[in-house]
Amino acid sequence: MAYFVTGATGFIGRFLVSELVDHRDGPVFVLCRASSLPRLETMIQQWTHGSGSSRVVPVVGDLGQPGLGVDPEWVAEHAGKIDHFFHLAAIYDMTADDATNDAMNVQGTRYALELADGLQAGCFHQVSSVAAAGDYHGRFDETMFDEGQPLPSPYHRTKYESEKIVREESTISWRVYRPAIVVGDSQTGAMDKIDGPYYFFPLIKRMRDNLPSWLPLVGVDLGDTNLVPVDYVAKAMDHLAHLPDRDGEAFHLVNPEPQPVVDMINSFCSAAGAPRFATPIDRNVTAGATGLLPRALRPSSLFSAVVRTAPAHLLLDQTLGRLGIPAEVVGHTSFPSVFDSKATEKALAGSGIAVPDLESYARTLWGYWEENLDDTTGRDKRTRSALKGKHVVITGASSGIGKVTALKVAQAGGIPVLVARGKDKLEETKAFIELRGGQAYAFPCDLSDLRAIDDLCARLSTELPSVDFLVNNAGRSIRRSLRLSHDRFHDFERTMQLNYFGAIRLIIGLMPKLHQQKSGHIVNISSIGVQTNPPRFSAYVASKAALDAWSNVVASEVVGHGISFTNIHMPLVRTPMIAPTKMYDKFPTLSPAQAADLVIKAMVEKPHEINTFAGNAGAVAHTFAPKAAFRILNLAYQVFPDSAAAKAKAGPSEAEPAVAAVPPAVAETEGGRESEQILMARLFPGVHW
Structure with missing residues (x-):
């Protein structure tokens, strides 16, 4: 197998190349501007784990040039030798303007198809986005594409148009991948830019630093969102690209269970130690009433319509904008579409590749942002x-x-x-x-x-x-x-x-x-x-x-x-x-x-x-009260046990004897002791008990 990857130095691209290097055979050619070669060389060392392997090969070119600016002699030499052409180079930014989106997402895709055709590649893999569904209301499955959906921003429009180019103009086999909002690695938290929910992290940090974590805050139901970690996206793409007989299909790389925006924000608030938001009126209570209203008059529709107006943008720029939250992002915090991913889930069955629950890695994402991106x-x-x-x-x-x-x-x-x-x-x-x-x-x-x-x-x-x-x-x-x-x-x-x-x-x-x-x-x-x-x-x-x-x-x-x-x-x-x-x-x-x-x-x-x-x-x-202080510390000494490691290293004379089973009464005592430990830890936060 041989691979060609555009956007390899981008966020998803870096993880995809890593998957290909670790789990597939053959060379991986990556498009790179001449000015970015030193940075790419550093990444190659990371991809190959410093082994000096020559499997990852830079190819000098430019997304803004016909045929991606790749030397025609190189194309002629490698024609018929590229099995998979992955096109990831694009703008993934809600705040980018029309011209930038057109040049990178639309024209860049056309140039990539031109190069793939010249290389006689086996399959063209287009990384699109669920943004291609625009403001479609209802269930949007993998077979759907041109449904007359409104496209509310340059980003949505160019994602739709670039996918359309692949579907209608490609002379070779193609597959399309539509990720939801992509966040950092679920294992390490690694992320390379501020996007999506990360725009709200500075506000969460300010809340954490200025408000007690137990303080309840009033929130509103802003609809549902959909997040997936980048490691899931890369693994899924690698697996789906190599399945036989799936050409001409689109795959939704999404969370099968959409998550309320408030729940998503609360996951990160918990990870940060910030106060959480509560919605006074549950959506199940209001669903019946709002369902009777015309779609345009429903609260979520009204909210989206208002925040996308010029006066609202001006107001948001002077308020949330000062906290680093662009007005364009506020208008797209939720999806009107529910993305059906049954076909993708079936294709991934048995691979062990699935979307992890956000609660399981929210702290990892927060920690990486706080340590590296803040x-x-x-x-x-x-x-x-x-x-x-x-x-x-x-x-x-x-x-x-x-x-x-x-x-x-x-x-x-x-x-x-x-x-x-x-x-x-x-x-x-x-x-x-x-x-x-x-x-x-x-x-x-x-x-x-x-x-x-x-x-x-x-x-x-x-x-x-x-x-x-x-x-x-x-x-x-x-x-x-x-x-x-x-x-x-x-x-x-x-x-x-x-x-x-x-x-x-x-x-x-x-x-x-x-x-x-x-x-x-x-x-x-x-x-x-x-x-x-x-x-x-x-x-x-x-x-x-x-x-x-x-x-x-x-x-x-x-x-x-x-x-x-x-x-x-x-x-x-x-x-x-x-x-x-x-x-x-x-x-x-x-x-x-x-x-x-x-x-x-x-x-x-x-x-x-x-x-x-x-x-x-x-x-x-x-x-001022040393006797009382030592009595409290002695209580802590009784409540908090020695660690298992301390007992194990103390020798047989000091370590407590092992028991075959824990009697119910003892288990109840241990549960009570744990409650006492947590209470004392909260009363005296930060102390090494």
């Missing part, structure tokens, strides 16, 4: 002023808080200097930053090895023009009670080695450079546990408290040289470090992006400490 940091003038051109050394930069902090620093124009043990992950983060036009350095180092830290300091001091900020983020957490630690003194040694000795060795090693500069700011990621003293964290809290105390003493010695410190008493953060403690899955936690925002704040404002309300409350309680 541009709030880059747009803040004060942050850019403080970080632009500055070298920021970040330890533990291969994942979690450190990685997201690096991305935010780069977004603000800073230069992250990535430090962690894993070289491959550092290089991935560095490449990601550079692909987005940023600059970064990677310095692999085992921060539990003091000699390795000395070598790192020497390199940083000589290879960097300056060290403007140091973020001590790398750390080790151990959750184990004293009764299970009698034979594990090394837990305390290794925690202190990384969290305390490693951190101060790095600071001391860089001090000559900071003194020479007469400037520098050090941010220590400490813990809320230093203020609250939660049980089972004696090794971890002691190491963080030691770093706090050391920094407080040294700060008074170096402040006259322009060197300062910030200790962030970080609450519980959803990072790989807490992943082994499964009960934390139900606890309120900060996202890595929220934690990174605190780190950015520490660098911009340079306060002595950054604390949370819960942390300050714990510190006050220990100062």
